Amino acid sequence: MTSTATSLLYTTMMHRGGLSTISYRRPTDASWPPPPEHESSEDARIRVELEREARRVNDEINRAIDRERIERKRKKPDVKIMLLGQAESGKSTTLKNFQLNFAPNVFRAEAEAWRLVIHLNLVRSVNYIVDLLTVPARPQPPESGKKSTSRPGSANGNPPTLSTELRRLKLSLGPLKNIEAVLSRRLTAEPYATSSAPCILADSVNFGTPTASVPCYPLFSELGVRVRSNSDWKRNRGQQEFDTKRQQRELEDAHNIIAACGSDINALWRNRDVQSLLKRNGVSSQDQSGFFLPEALRVTAKDYIPSNEDVLRARLSTIGVEEHRLRMEHGQETGQEWIMYDCGGARSQRVAWAQFFDDINAIIFLAPASGFNETLSEDPSVNRLDDTMQLWRSVCSNRLLGSVEIMLFLNKMDVLREKLRHGTRFSQYVPTFNDENGKKNDIDSVSRYLFTTFLTMHKLCAPEPSRKVYLHRTCVIDQRATSKVLNHVREVLVLGHLSESSLI
Numbered sequence: 001m002t003s004t005a006t007s008l009l010y011t012t013m014m015h016r017g018g019l020s021t022i023s024y025r026r027p028t029d030a031s032w033p034p035p036p037e038h039e040s041s042e043d044a045r046i047r048v049e050l051e052r053e054a055r056r057v058n059d060e061i062n063r064a065i066d067r068e069r070i071e072r073k074r075k076k077p078d079v080k081i082m083l084l085g086q087a088e089s090g091k092s093t094t095l096k097n098f099q100l101n102f103a104p105n106v107f108r109a110e111a112e113a114w115r116l117v118i119h120l121n122l123v124r125s126v127n128y129i130v131d132l133l134t135v136p137a138r139p140q141p142p143e144s145g146k147k148s149t150s151r152p153g154s155a156n157g158n159p160p161t162l163s164t165e166l167r168r169l170k171l172s173l174g175p176l177k178n179i180e181a182v183l184s185r186r187l188t189a190e191p192y193a194t195s196s197a198p199c200i201l202a203d204s205v206n207f208g209t210p211t212a213s214v215p216c217y218p219l220f221s222e223l224g225v226r227v228r229s230n231s232d233w234k235r236n237r238g239q240q241e242f243d244t245k246r247q248q249r250e251l252e253d254a255h256n257i258i259a260a261c262g263s264d265i266n267a268l269w270r271n272r273d274v275q276s277l278l279k280r281n282g283v284s285s286q287d288q289s290g291f292f293l294p295e296a297l298r299v300t301a302k303d304y305i306p307s308n309e310d311v312l313r314a315r316l317s318t319i320g321v322e323e324h325r326l327r328m329e330h331g332q333e334t335g336q337e338w339i340m341y342d343c344g345g346a347r348s349q350r351v352a353w354a355q356f357f358d359d360i361n362a363i364i365f366l367a368p369a370s371g372f373n374e375t376l377s378e379d380p381s382v383n384r385l386d387d388t389m390q391l392w393r394s395v396c397s398n399r400l401l402g403s404v405e406i407m408l409f410l411n412k413m414d415v416l417r418e419k420l421r422h423g424t425r426f427s428q429y430v431p432t433f434n435d436e437n438g439k440k441n442d443i444d445s446v447s448r449y450l451f452t453t454f455l456t457m458h459k460l461c462a463p464e465p466s467r468k469v470y471l472h473r474t475c476v477i478d479q480r481a482t483s484k485v486l487n488h489v490r491e492v493l494v495l496g497h498l499s500e501s502s503l504i
């Protein structure tokens with residue numbers, strides 16, 4: 001292309017969002033631009049040649065722009081979903097379900113990597129119990145009308161007196177302290193601080209208006225593995241050739257020691273004194289994250305490969321915002337890429353969320369229904385349900401999120417069911433819920449109440465109150481039930497996406 005032709009054609013050139021948009025004056029027909037008066041036949045020949053060249057360049061540019069647009073469209077992820085909710089609400093577990101459902105091959109390929117996390121979950125539980133057997137308890141705050149007691153072991157603040165068997169187990173499981181550090185370092189590649197003996201003083205908590213002081217269900221959050229979770233650690237597992245020989249040996253030794261400790265871990269968990277000690281600390285297996293003690297023999301076996309359910313139950317808290325690309329492996333959307341943002345939900349992590357808000361199609365908000373009588377690990381003065389409601393309010397009222405699809409997962413329904421079944425009164429913590437003297441202290445009434453509360457808040461503070469909110473009761477460690485929910489999510493998002501791109 002000649003420089004004359006170039007200057008003739010281009011008037012402006014701008015770049016918008018990385019895509020070049022070029023405007024120019026078209027030499028469309030013989031009348032424009034009009035040929036100069038008294039043009040010699042030689043000048044006319046040059047002009048026509050220049051115009052022909054300009055048209056050729058113009059067509060070439062148009063074709064390049066079209067190619068780029070098609071390419072960008074092909075590469076562009078079809079759906080971007082953000083998972084929001086407080087820490088331990090089930091965001092990462094929901095992400096695992098997405099992988100399991102829509103990219104099962106990738107999920108299975110990563111299952112082995114989760115063995116390390118599961119072993120770390122298990123070892124931390126063991127070390128927690130060993131600590132309970134060792135450290136004198138801090139006194140528990142007095143409940144209303146009750147005498148103050150000590151936890152965990154003895155009422156006098158001294159270490160509990162141990163049976164011979166427990167002394168033996170404590171000794172034989174001692175090396176697991178070091179194993180915890182090895183596994184944790186292996187996952188995070190960060191300096192590691194060992195867990196200290198937990199003693200959470202759960203004061204009475206309220207949701208909404210303050211009520212009379214009630215005993216709070218104690219948290220056992222120290223069992224959670226507080227390590228950085230990012231896609232790298234999974235890749236690392238499959239790339240052990242990059243480890244030094246020493247690191248590989250260290251990890252092999254750790255697995256051998258865990259395998260050798262299997263039957264003692266099982267004996268510790270089944271020990272009657274330990275069971276009552278845990279009970280006194282409000283620890284029950286069904287509501288604890290990453291709790292693998294009851295399966296100690298199975299998960300410590302040398303040839304253990306985590307099942308899907310194990311992976312869903314493994315606990316690894318998220319730090320920051322992780323981007324996961326999910327390539328659909330089956331169905332109509334095969335080959336399409338979905339982007340999922342999995343966020344750390346602890347209070348200190350939430351500032352990072354907003355920068356992703358203007359570029360997403362949907363939010364899945366995880367609200368753990370079981371949190372009504374629990375407090376935040378990061379701030380034991382805050383009730384978990386109260387915190388979830390505040391968070392929901394700020395998500396609903398955010399203008400940047402005004403046009404995104406919102407799905408609300410009322411999660412941990414299994415834990416809620418168990419709590420209610422064991423007689424915990426929801427109304428004791430949520431005074432605005434009328435349980436008609438305990439007659440309505442059931443899962444249907446409570447979840448209906450919660451849905452109504454969430455929807456009312458959305459109506460009150462959403463920029464577009466008529467926006468539809470999709471509601472689901474979930475237990476995201478239940479793979480089959482969650483699969484149905486996710487298929488519904490997929491339908492909504494794919495149809496929503498199609499209508500947005502005006503294909504339907």
Ligand SMILES: Nc1nc2c(ncn2[C@@H]2O[C@H](COP(=O)(O)OP(=O)(O)OP(=O)(O)O)[C@@H](O)[C@H]2O)c(=O)[nH]1
Nearest residue numbers: 088089090091092093289290313318345412475476
């Ligand atoms: N019983 C039960 N456990 C669940 C459920 N959903 C999640 N969990 C468990 O709760 C723990 C925490 O879940 P995560 O998905 O890691 O929570 P998160 O929201 O990603 O937490 P952060 O990363 O800290 O923000 C995991 O061990 C899960 O297996 C549920 O519906 N029922």
Ligand SMILES: [Mg+2]
Nearest residue numbers: 091092317318
């Ligand atoms: Mg997470």
